[in-house]
Amino acid sequence: MxxxxxxxxxxxxxxxxxxxxxxxxxxxxxxxxxxxxxxxxxxxxxxxxxxxxxxxxxxxxxxxxxxxxxxxxxxxxxxxxxxxxxxxxxxxxxxxxxxxxxxxxxxxxxxxxxxxxxxxxxxxxxxxxxxxxxxxxxLPETDVTVEDADHARDLVEDALADEGYTAEVTGAERQLSVWVVDAETDDESLTVYLDPVTQRTSIVSHQ
Missing domain, CATH: 3.40.50.620 (HUPs)
Incomplete structure (x- = not known):
């Protein structure tokens, strides 16, 4: 199409x-x-x-x-x-x-x-x-495309699912130019960094 x-x-x-x-x-x-x-x-x-x-x-x-x-x-x-x-x-x-x-x-x-x-x-x-x-x-007033903590959590949940993780998001915090989102699986802790403009995620595992 x-x-x-x-x-x-x-x-x-x-x-x-x-x-x-x-x-x-x-x-x-x-x-x-x-x-x-x-x-x-x-x-x-x-x-x-x-x-x-x-x-x-x-x-x-x-x-x-x-x-x-x-x-x-x-x-x-x-x-x-x-x-x-x-x-x-x-x-x-x-x-x-x-x-x-x-x-x-x-x-x-x-x-x-x-x-x-x-x-x-x-x-x-x-x-x-x-x-x-x-x-x-x-056009919004800013280039930021992640609206708030709830939006950040939703995006991270989708990204984790796409990567095969079954995880619970436990918190999201905006730090300067990145969202830092914490998540837990049954056997590991995860930190996910979310770019507020591109919505790109980087997943870090803490076993």
Whole structure:
């Protein structure tokens, strides 16, 4: 059903959450994720007045692409990246056509009212003009995708089951940039480290 999934990214806060939706979809269907960052040409023309250069935009774009492709790799999903310049919506639609995308997963800031009329919505233009299905995901205020301790425990329980463990999760604590989750089997204690962005788990056994 889905072989080529396009996820445009702008590297903003919460974009990892959007990327994970695309990665989850790709993981389910064995699809390839295509990550696209479009340098807005209208922004580039303002750079000299801002005392900046186009290289900074290109660098930011490549970093955003690399972030998503690494996330895909963590989940065992094939991913490729592309950096382009132009009108974001136009470039996304053109790239979707080039790769024959089966779906586009795009973030939206949820603008409404006057702000929406003045600024416009890239996601809305994609929905109106794309020839493939478009999934819109509202961008949260943070790239953290693990919502709370209960969510961390649920993810760890699933990861342990996938690895063949019959274990009871006994506690979860957020420590700086990682969740530390404790679990017990009949004959060993486990500590599971959970990345709050990629949701990757590392299981350590204490026999």
């Amino acid at each position: 889905y072989e080529q999934i396009l996820v445009p990214t702008d590297g903003s806060q919460g974009s990892a959450h959007v990327a994970l939706q695309a990665i989850d979809l790709a993981e389910k269907y064995g699809a390839t994720v295509h990550v696209l960052y479009v340098v807005d040409d209208s922004v580039r023309t303002l750079l000299p007045d801002m005392g900046s250069s186009g290289e900074s935009l290109d660098k930011r774009g490549q970093e955003a692409i690399d972030r998503v492709t690494k996330m895909a790799s963590v989940h065992g999903v094939e991913a490729t990246g592309e950096l382009r310049e132009g009108d974001p919506a136009d470039e996304i639609l053109a790239y979707a056509a080039e790769i024959e995308a089966d779906a586009i997963v795009a973030g939206t800031h949820g603008r409404s009212g006057i702000e929406r009329r003045l600024i416009g919505s890239v996601a809305e233009r994609l929905v109106r003009h794309a020839t493939c299905p478009v999934m819109t995901v509202r």
